[in-house]
Amino acid sequence: MxxxxxxxxxxxxxxxxxxxxxxxxxxxxxxxxxxxxxxxxxxxxxxxxxxxxxxxxxxxxxxxxxxxxxxxxxxxxxxxxxxxxxxxxxxVFPTLTVRENVVVALQAGTPLPHRFWTPLSRLEGLRDRADEILQAVGLSDFAGRAASELSHGEKRQLEIGISMSQExxxxxxxxxxxxxxxxxxxxxxxxxxxxxxxxxxxxxxxxxxxxxxxxxxxxxxxxxxxxxxxxxxxxxxxxxxxxxxxxxxxxxxxxx
Ligand SMILES: Nc1ncnc2c1ncn2[C@@H]1O[C@H](COP(=O)(O)OP(=O)(O)O)[C@@H](O)[C@H]1O
Ligand SMILES: [Mg+2]
The missing domain is CATH 3.40.50.300 (P-loop containing nucleotide triphosphate hydrolases)
Incomplete structure (x- = not known):
């Protein structure tokens, strides 16, 4: 076997x-x-x-x-x-930015007690990680835009990025x-x-x-x-x- x-x-x-x-x-x-x-x-x-x-x-x-x-x-x-x-x-959350969508997904992966008191340093770490993911899915140029502004195809790219954030x-x-x-x-x-x-x-x-x-x-x-x-x-x-x-x-x- x-x-x-x-x-x-x-x-x-x-x-x-x-x-x-x-x-x-x-x-x-x-x-x-x-x-x-x-x-x-x-x-x-x-x-x-x-x-x-x-x-x-x-x-x-x-x-x-x-x-x-x-x-x-x-x-x-x-x-x-x-x-x-x-x-x-x-x-995808339409009113959040593209980067925020990934940060939210990354935060959801952190253990529960930390979620309510996320220190700023940790949030910055999440931002950096989010930017790496956005780079990987080809959305770096859209990081600061509202997700609602993405085309249908770009939203699917973002969804893959969100799924990837859970490693x-x-x-x-x-x-x-x-x-x-x-x-x-x-x-x-x-x-x-x-x-x-x-x-x-x-x-x-x-x-x-x-x-x-x-x-x-x-x-x-x-x-x-x-x-x-x-x-x-x-x-x-x-x-x-x-x-x-x-x-x-x-x-x-x-x-x-
Ligand atoms: N929650 C549900 N309640 C009742 N029927 C459902 C439900 N979800 C899916 N179905 C039925 O199950 C079948 C398969 O659906 P689905 O899995 O969505 O197919 P596919 O993704 O291959 O198009 C369909 O006939 C659909 O109507
Ligand atoms: Mg289906």
Whole structure:
């Protein structure tokens, strides 16, 4: 037996009033890989992320992070153990500056008793760290601007920065390129590759060129179940996957 997977789901089920949004999902994410989750709208991708990150409790099944059960933990406890996620919907505070958004995220990661009496020296340290993160996500020039002034794509960059501020070993990104033009998509794809250095990344992604470029392995969800999982080049040639999702043009954009 090798090391435990970075993230693993076993027999994961989520029912909403009898409707199975997640149906017996088994999934292994190895440490250091970029793993893409694909599948049509309504396939259960976001629900799976909510289960993996503790925002939803499973109806049945287990989630482990580096071999330790996390499915009964609260989201902030899971963050503390090294898994953080960005949201499909922008979760940026619009009236704060770009830098303040990152400082708030950094403060949220400090132990509770310190949060109310943060010494000035520590706040300055957070500012410096925030500026490093903004540099990493390509937003240095926007640090002092209100987050509401950012373009859609820049907000997604900021969200990745906010997720990174928690220094996660495992990062979940839900549709980081959604709603972007080709320039933004290329920028975010490069950013994902960069933040994936030294960590494990799981991303939900509709753009098949991005998936092809980034993902070591992919998992295809359909009606809440895993249809196929494996190396991109193998999975995309799986006849069931072609029929169900990719259509006859693998590598050309995928379903809406
Ligand atoms: N909180 C909820 N209550 C009831 N049904 C939900 C809830 N969240 C998701 N669903 C349903 O579960 C299915 C999967 O949704 P979702 O995980 O958002 O899919 P995806 O992210 O793949 O588009 C959909 O049919 C959706 O309507
Ligand atoms: Mg979704």
């Amino acid at each position: 090798g090391a435990a997977p970075a993230l693993e789901a076993r027999g994961l089920v989520k029912e909403f009033r009898g409707f199975r949004a997640t149906n017996d999902v088994n999934l292994q994410i190895q440490e250091g890989e970029i793993h893409a989750i694909i599948g049509p709208n309504g396939a259960g991708k976001t629900t799976l992320f909510n289960l993996l990150s503790g925002f939803l409790k499973p109806t049945a099944g287990e989630v482990t992070l580096f071999g330790q059960r996390i499915d009964a933990l609260a989201p902030h406890e899971i963050v503390r153990r090294g898994l953080s996620r960005s949201f499909q919907i922008s979760s 996660p070993r495992v990062l979940l990104l839900d549709e980081p390129t959604s709603g972007m033009g080709s320039e933004g998509i290329a920028r975010v794809a490069a950013l994902v590759r960069q933040v994936a250095r030294g960590r494990t990344v799981v991303l939900v992604e509709h753009n098949m060129s991005v998936v092809a470029e980034l993902a070591d392995r992919i998992t295809v969800l359909q009606y809440g179940s895993v249809l196929a999982s494996g190396r991109y080049d193998d999975v995309r040639l799986d006849p069931r996957v072609i029929e169900a999702y990719l259509g006859d043009e693998p590598g050309e954009g995928g379903a809406a």
